[in-house]
Amino acid sequence: MDAYFSNSARSHAEELPPVVIENPPHYTMSTNDSDDSDRLEQYIRDEKGHLPSSESIVTLANWLYANEYFETNDRLIPTSDLKEILGDRLEYGVDTALDHLEEINVVTEVSRGGGQIILHERKNKAFFNPSNRDMIPFLEEEVSRFLEDLHEQERRRLESDDTSTDEAPSVADGGEPETSAEDADSETKGAEVDDDEDTDNVPTTLRAVAAAVLDVEVPVEDALTNPTDYIERIERFDGIVSAIIENDEVSREREYEPMGWRNTANKWVLTKTAKARKENESLAG
DSSP states (O other): OOHHHHHHHHHHHHHHHOOOOOOOOOOOOOGGGGSSOOOOHHHHHHTTTTSHHHHHHHHHHHHHTTTOOOOOOOOEEEHHHHHHHHHOOOOOOOHHHHHHHHTTSSSEESTTTOOOOOOOOTTTTTOOOTOOOOHHHHHHHHHHHHHHHHHHHHHHHHHHHHHHHHSSSOOGGOOOOOOOOOOOHHHHHHHHHHHHHHHHHHHHSSSHHHHHHHHHSOEEEEHSSSSSSSHHHHHHHHHHHHHHHOOOOOOOOSOOOOOHHHEEEEEOOOOOOHHHHTTTOOOOO
């Protein structure tokens, strides 16, 4: 009986077709790494590889890509910043590398000749069209950060004043403390110094700086949030933050930067074609 089942199982097994395990359709077994090649770098070397500055040219293009200065996302960088960041890392000058990259349509210079954009400096986001309402959330975030900083500094100052008042020693029975001639002379000199400082009219708080810039008869909060013209709000905010940065008597305790009109001459981006080459995408015909 055992022999019967053994022979029967063997005969059935011999009749079964071999099992073939196929690769999933999305998986490629090829070991050819040509798909991973850097088409942008290869293109630059094909066009400029004969030049002594070819390595500097490639390095600059790769840096622009790595830092996402793309024509497609409106991020751009001025020549001066490139020189500051890459000047010591390139064997040949930034201007030379940019000229060669521009010749082969790897980079493009934005708005040569004094055009203007609205620049969100903290995120280096440029808006080329003043009618582009996409900039409004960026403005509102910066204004919110500034107002939070203003209110927090005012709250701490008020608490400090209250603490100082509570801790001040009282004079028993309402009497006046004795003042020596030396103390009186010191107080007089101090008052003279205060008078001199008052004549300078140097703002020493964020609100005072903002009020001096705005020169309006409404609270700073209203002046920055009420106007329906968002370009007017941008210009007001830009003026306030620029004045704060220039004023040694105040400081920012939150992250916010100016946002406003900027000249766009000599600012650079990686072209759409160059980005497509870098990402091995098909090029538009």
